[in-house]
Amino acid sequence: MEVTRQNFKDSLCPIYSAIEEADFLAIDGEFSGISDGPSVSALTNGMDTPGERYVKLRKHSMDFLLFQFGLCTFRYDQSQSKYLMKAFNFYIFPKPFSRNSPDIKFICQSSSIDFLASQGFDFNKVFRSGIPYLNQEEESQLREQYEERRSQVNGAGTPSYISPNSCKGPVNVPDEHKDFIGRVYSASCGDSCRYPKGIHVETVETEKKERFIQISKVDEEERRRMEQQKYEREQEEMNDAVGFSRVIHAVSKSGKLVVGHNMLLDVMHTIHQFYCSLPEELDDFKEVTMCVFPRLLDTKLMASTQPFKELITNTSLAELEKQLKEKPFKAPRVECSEGFQSYDTASERLHEAGYDAYITGLCFISMANYLGSFLTPPRSHISARSKLLEPFYNKLFLMRVIDIPYLNISGPDLQPKRDHVLYVTFPKEWKTSDLYQLFSAFGNIQVSWLDDTSAFVSLSQLEQVQIAVNTSQYAESYRIQTYAEYLQAKQKNTNINRKWAEDGWADASYKSAGMTSTCSRAHNR
């Protein structure tokens, strides 16, 4: 089902009940770009720690726009031994809600846009009909603005001058006009002013965006009714502005298993756009993520893990889906729910978020069911709540890290031994070939560039590490350290920075306060 600004409100009920009844949910996002860094190789290093990778992704990827979101819900029908699915393909765009709402700027990366264009992506639908959204901070601000306006109009607040530059609130009555307005009021009420509290005041905007204050004489009952109507209208306006974020709130509140394929960026973008700016450090990100999505499963990580690793040669989504239809796997029995558009995997609408979410779900079901074949007696259906799936929970695939397969969202990350790794610094003219030559006596090596003048070099034999370090002692053009020495030096630098932060900057406290409130609120909706 395609969901745009036009049919969003009518679709909300079906979306909520689809989430409610589902056994698990699959998601996918399409973005206006991937990496704002100079190049992917500069953005990723094979020896990145999970924390380093997170910091890079946060810095270089969050200014792109998530502009299509796929949500596919899967409900298992026991009686028919099959899944019923409902696919939603949302177009998302931060259309400014009013003059005082945030005017979002986002980056587009030509190569990503060109790629989506070649896949037939409909940009007009995004920009003309995308559903708006607010993150939690923006939502709070908007609610406060409405509250403030209400209290002002109802006479609780004090009208005040607002400087032209910040004049974004309601119309305020300048002192020099109060007298005039008072006289208009007396004149219209005259002596027959029988309504002691019977005045209804409202700011009205014409089609030409001219704003004026409308004052009506009403009796008490009428006034209450009008205020109630106005309140409801405002609530609806606010809900419209919160827009697509309501869908993510519902997913979050459901607490259900959320499946994605290579989903780290999807999760980061979803939280960043619809909840809060991402925290600076990985541990805080993990905490927020667990609040928003308490149970995640990444099919790319699952396919790269035992017992699937040996059976699956290509873990890209399209290839994975094909392989999981063949032996020893079985194509899952999934049908489209009544009244919902079905996707045909033969027609391959790859890179449409709704379709990608759908086949991600298929991959998950196939792999889950395959785990059932190891049980005695074997079972052909494994529920999304099965304990067999627990080893795969909350582990998000990490691309291009040599020895750390995943980011562990619900606990500490793996700490690979890097005893065979050397940290080498050299003149910026050096190329990979120079490194190969330098280490030619030490057998096979693996080079992970850090920047123009440094790289990690992995030796194949551990006992040669010390020899390499020793031989470098008298070298002038390059320098070799063990990975442990490198980490130590880095830790020292970080501590110095931290100390500065504690002494001088107010950043840290702000961050953790923001986190807590996000967390408690994620479950209150």
Added chain:
Amino acid sequence: MEVTRQNFKDSLCPIYSAIEEADFLAIDGEFSGISDGPSVSALTNGMDTPGERYVKLRKHSMDFLLFQFGLCTFRYDQSQSKYLMKAFNFYIFPKPFSRNSPDIKFICQSSSIDFLASQGFDFNKVFRSGIPYLNQEEESQLREQYEERRSQVNGAGTPSYISPNSCKGPVNVPDEHKDFIGRVYSASCGDSCRYPKGIHVETVETEKKERFIQISKVDEEERRRMEQQKYEREQEEMNDAVGFSRVIHAVSKSGKLVVGHNMLLDVMHTIHQFYCSLPEELDDFKEVTMCVFPRLLDTKLMASTQPFKELITNTSLAELEKQLKEKPFKAPRVECSEGFQSYDTASERLHEAGYDAYITGLCFISMANYLGSFLTPPRSHISARSKLLEPFYNKLFLMRVIDIPYLNISGPDLQPKRDHVLYVTFPKEWKTSDLYQLFSAFGNIQVSWLDDTSAFVSLSQLEQVQIAVNTSQYAESYRIQTYAEYLQAKQKNTNINRKWAEDGWADASYKSAGMTSTCSRAHNR
């Protein structure tokens, strides 16, 4: 005429001849956003100097994409006493040309995108069919890459290792494979190898993007012919990559009058995207602009200047076009050239760049002809080359500057007297009302905010300036300086910065070198 990637090459000839035959050209651009600053009010200050405004626009507006360019050419047909026009509406997109071409990132501003969407703007056409482009530096780099590849393939260069991170060039033959390739070559030539220099080597890419080296045995004549073919193919590829920039080069080379409406941002974006990154300082920008567009005319500035100023109430493009059809003006006689799509001003396709360029041209003709009514005897047609137009040349409208109407591209800017202006600093809680209160004894004032804690305040009476400064001497919460004092303090800061720049940074020399080359080349094509 709509021009996209699909029909661009076929349209070039008609475009070149339209420019060639024209008496003047009108242009307009549509952008993915206007201001990257926190808000327009923060971006513009009524007391900005032209230099300050330029720096702000350069900083906050150049990361947006100019994605639609309108060019309308006007040729006067003496015999029929009417203009013949040709309108071109170009869709522009920096589609990456190859794996090693720049992957441009650009910003989109939601409010601008939403506005264009509401006008029916076709984003799909931009992203799917936009014409690519290169600026001069990128073009040079590409030409060098081709040259380098040619010399390598022809055996003049030495094959060398290229590190994986920078492997973007041609396929190089690693030392360990040279022997193998040598053997293949001997085997295929065998003893009957009668072609001493008759080997043609070429890198071939299959549809699946697999690349391999194709070695063919050819005689000398055949070899030359193939090299020639290859050379021509490469030249065409390069021209395709330079793409839309070729149109701007042709406009520049023609040296013809280029008319725009409120055209400062159009000119800045055009130079930035198709020539070179904009220089840091205004004077250098003026120099580049005069190289690229030696004769500019801004219809918004013209309409805001005598004798038009008194006659025209609204200088927005759509309103101006309407007013210039009515007395004392006359709707110009303009017809669409044969074979070209005509625009109907009644159907108002405002904010399509080709249409906006067209009605900008109409406005210019009306106003130029009106100047003829002052001649004795009056003339109903004034040529685009008439001396009567000289006062309007190279003066670009400056929005929201109180006392400087235009940026003078071909000379020094106006230096308005600001003797009645005060520079006031105050606590950040202050609002405009506080400033009104502070100056309540001094009659009418005009406030131009600089930031949270400072503003310019213009007094209506000059003699009160010193009184205001004197009364502030004992104030603790705020501080008042004359505009002259403010300038002096600022100049001092700038000089300190300049000194640093000269001592430490290499920026300045790079800049002026780039400028000269841009200038000489702008006229060499």
